[in-house]
Amino acid sequence: MSSTALIVGCVSFADDYLKELQKSHTITYSTSRSRQEFFDDCAGKYKDVTAIYYSSESHAVTGVFDKELIDHLPRALKFITFCAAGYDSIDVTACTARNIMVSNTPTAVDAATADIAVLLILSCCRNANQASENIRSGRWRHGMAMGIDPEGKTLGILGMGGIGKTIAKRMSGFEMKIIYHNRTRLDKKTEEKYNATWVDFETLLRTSDIISVSVPLNKDTTSLLSYREFTLMKDGVVLVNTARGKVICEDALVNALESGKVVSAGLDVFEGEPTVHPGLLAHSRSVIFPHIGTFTKESQKKMEMVALGNLEAALTRNTLITPISEHKKFFKN
Template sequence: MSKPVALLLGTLDHAKAKWDELASVAELKELNSGSREQFISDLDAGVYNDVVAILHTYPSQNFTGLFDKELIDHFPPSLKFIAHHGAGYDQIDVDACTAKGILVANTPTAVDNATANVALQLMLGALRRAYIPETELRKGKFRGATPLGHDPEGKTIGILGMGGIGEAFAKRCSCFDDVRIIYHNRNRKPDSEARIGAKYVSLDELLAESDIISVHLPLNKNTRHFLGPAEFAKMKDGAIIVNTARGAVIDESAMFEALNSGKLFSVGLDVFEKEPEIHPGLIEHPNAYLLPHIGTATYETQYNMDALVVSNIESALKNGKLLTVVPEQK
């Protein structure tokens, strides 16, 4: 009896040995270059007709393009599982996968701590408007024109999306004295409330009451531009925005207008709407503390992501199920 076939799209830099070990239970194929046109041509020619599971890395979209309905329609009937390397999976059309009988997994828990740590860094940097003293120092002016910032103590911190990263961020914020943590989520999370003392509120309440809003929503058709002009108008004057989720959850132009007008005190951003492009106004604004999407860029987290995505493939091959199926398919 022939072994099932698993396909790796892209490369695994930190746990490749775990992927190679799957050769005992599957025939392993790898693709790390080419073009979308060639990939579709090979799919139609039957090159991947026996593939049961795909390990999909974020950079692989550079040669396959998005896993949208157009591409998914070319997948062979044998394909039953896609394991994505990352917490965010907006590159994959889950509805199209579901319609074709394909289950999708991501790597949620593996990224929680690293991303929450960066969110905390961005929050503190935005509170202090850290870009200004850093650039003044590098110009040889030491403090230069460094303005006063704010402390986190005593602030209301609003968390938009109380998943694993949102809860990990809230836990970190709870170490500051006299903070009030509120959150809005698709579903209320009583267990999270008990663990971190957060209060569930409506979206309008979160916008109106928060001194700092940290965004932890997945990007999908329902959350694109979730924060736009109307939402910024409802926020406190002088509010702060932190985003480590996906850039397109926020209308970047509207956010810049709110920042430039003074409606927002500052922003701390690790993600952008049209990466790697960034709104030029944000690049130039002294109250924008920016990082280049490094939320999971640690050795430990990258290894954990590699290990989990391979474990999903292993479970699919051995047990016929994924370990961390995306919420839409649960």
């Protein structure tokens, strides 16, 4: 049986919205049980699908949407609405070559991800991980390193998009100096709103007491922070990453932790997740979370609502509401 739209993954929190859409559109779930079966189904029962709603839960079956998978998608397909902000699991070049337009959920994740960044910053500053381990092992504060206060410190935000701005907003209450680096500087009014000052990349590395990473993963940001970049940082810097694991070379980070160049690292993302570098697991001053930046019911629903909104726009108006940055040029404002 052919369908107009296909759910590859799941809708868990915005099911009422999905049910409403299904009243006027044919939207079905993928029933493929393996990557190869999905390929076969794309040439068979899914051949008339024009739009796919895609969430990362499907990875266990389909794997990522790489070029191989994109090449097998139905010939009729025009749109992929991805239920996430970061879309490095989709081969955008392959999609563009096939005129398949992609959307993501950029604003839906800002608050929850920023909250995790703030939690990591404070946990790193106050050495919360070691404190918790000490008291659980009956050692109270014995052998525990003293923390630092965030007040008066310089917070450097790498990537001042929606998440970076929200981090700045959250951390402004701690009386910190906030600097940021984007490839494109924000306008003066926005800088004033977030009390943030633009600096070049190396200046941010050299002058920040705390660095928070919020850049998207692409060819320019892969291993953005590696051995050279760590040598430029202040001794005793705090580093937090809620972006993507591959933005930081973990071997270099572990080396910097062991030397004391980085006094503490707070990470919600990892190079090879769910595998975590053994050096990070072993270090008492690494605060590590299992990618929980958007792991709240409210955020998941926001993301699903945005992705389904894009699906509805694709089916009813042949457009997308939040196309990814590479595809915005194909849509009128």
